[in-house]
Amino acid sequence: MKKPLSLLSLALGLFAMSFITGVHDGYHVGDVARDFKLMNVDKSMKSMADAKDAKGYIIIFTCNHCPFAKAYEDRIIQLHEKYAPQGYPVIAINPNDKDKAPDDSFEKMQERAESKKFPFWYLYDDKQEIAKAYGATRTPHVYLLDEKRVVRYIGAIDDNSEDADMVEEKYLENAIDALHEGKDVEVSFTKAIGCTIKWKS
Amino acid sequence: MKHYHLLIFFLCSFGTQLQSQDxxxxxxxxxxxxxxxxSDTVFVINFWATWCQPCVEELPAFEELNRKYSKDKVQVILVNxxxxxxxxxxxIPFIQKRKLESQVVFMNDTNADQWxxxxxxxxxxxxxxxxxxxxxxxKEILFEQPLTYTELESAILSVL
Incomplete structure (x- = not known):
């Protein structure tokens, strides 16, 4: 993939110019996110509209192969178990091209979902349209949407990918709690190291 | 016997020192x-990990750049x-096995959102x-994608 981006901006500090390539535009907090129709690991097609009585949606772009995604698997399961009953289901979406990342093929997704007993939908964005529309760049990459699909939080699950016991800031949980209580999400955007999405050539 | 203890202690501490210098x-x-x-040194700062396959695949390009352009004050730093x-x-075994010549540093900062x-x-x-x-x-140029040697070199030539 080679996609030079138009971001030519006056840089802060010493530097007069900065260039960036490889990053996609996408949703910002406050935008209304599009729904989708993607295949779940059980081979049924799923949309957010199918999630009955949802008060919001925890969309997580993730995958099988990425060590950061793996490090978060159990935490993502726990998130769904904690928040789905409150109306905020996790919807996991794998956006990786199977030719670039063979471990992220639909069949491997089915295997992973089976062995880890994923309680949430694990969908395959095989055309990569949804990841592009959202502006996802890495796995894991979270978009928390409210009932009307307005983006309320974008970013990391928490502040320690390596060790769940050392987490100090649960960014996503704080955001969901705020949303649930009808409050503003205080920290609505965070960054984290992750695996770049493997785009089709 | 005491001498052995001293020797072992000495070897151990020497070993630790070597590793921490790595x-x-x-x-x-x-x-x-x-x-x-x-500084007029051009910094090429690559963010990578040993488990990241596209990162590992592009390392030879950075090594080649480091060899060819160090005389032009281009410094490659591989931030792990x-x-x-x-x-x-x-x-550390990875660096030794691949005989990496570019400087490798480890990002020891859990506040990723900040850095x-x-x-x-x-x-x-x-x-x-x-x-x-x-x-x-x-100039600053950021690539959030893997690079080939040709892409890397043309970026460098645009800032020398």
């Missing part, structure tokens, strides 16, 4: 230093993002990514 730990302050450099528990068990923003407001944190800083041309 790799420098950095945090967000080092990022700030690179970003505000006054493995988990800390894998530094001794995976990262990623310092690298560039435009960087989301996906790896591999590469930041080129050229004080000479007052």
């Amino acid at each position: 790799i420098t730990f950095i945090d967000h302050q080092q990022i700030s230093k690179w970003k505000s450099t006054e 993002n493995d988990f800390k528990m894998n530094v001794q068990s995976k990262l 990623i923003q310092l690298v560039s407001p435009d960087w989301s944190g996906g790896i591999p990514s590469t930041l080129i800083i050229s004080r000479r041309k007052n």
Whole structure:
């Protein structure tokens, strides 16, 4: 993939110019996110509209192969178990091209979902349209949407990918709690190291 | 017997010292230093990890760049993002096996949200990514994608 981006901006500090390539535009907090129709690991097609009585949606772009995604698997399961009953289901979406990342093929997704007993939908964005529309760049990459699909939080699950016991800031949980209580999400955007999405050539 | 103990102690401490010299730990302050450099050295800062396949695949391009352009004051720095528990068990053996000549440092800063923003407001944190800083041309170039040698070299030639 080679996609030079138009971001030519006056840089802060010493530097007069900065260039960036490889990053996609996408949703910002406050935008209304599009729904989708993607295949779940059980081979049924799923949309957010199918999630009955949802008060919001925890969309997580993730995958099988990425060590950061793996490090978060159990935490993502726990998130769904904690928040789905409150109306905020996790919807996991794998956006990786199977030719670039063979471990992220639909069949491997089915295997992973089976062995880890994923309680949430694990969908395959095989055309990569949804990841592009959202502006996802890495796995894991979270978009928390409210009932009307307005983006309320974008970013990391928490502040320690390596060790769940050392987490100090649960960014996503704080955001969901705020949303649930009808409050503003205080920290609505965070960054984290992750695996770049493997785009089709 | 006592002598043996001393010898073992000596060897152990020597071993530890060697290992700790193998790799420098950095945090967000080092990022700030690179970003505000006054030096005419061009910094090519690559963010990678041993488990990241596209990162590993592009390493030879960075090694080649390092060899060819060090005389032009181009410095390649490979900023590693493995988990800390894998530094001794995976990262250091990897560097030795691949005989990496470019400088490798370990990113020892758990506040990723902060240091990623310092690298560039435009960087989301996906790896591999590469930041080129050229004080000479007052330019920064960020790539959030893997690079071939040709892509890397043409970027460097635009800032020398």
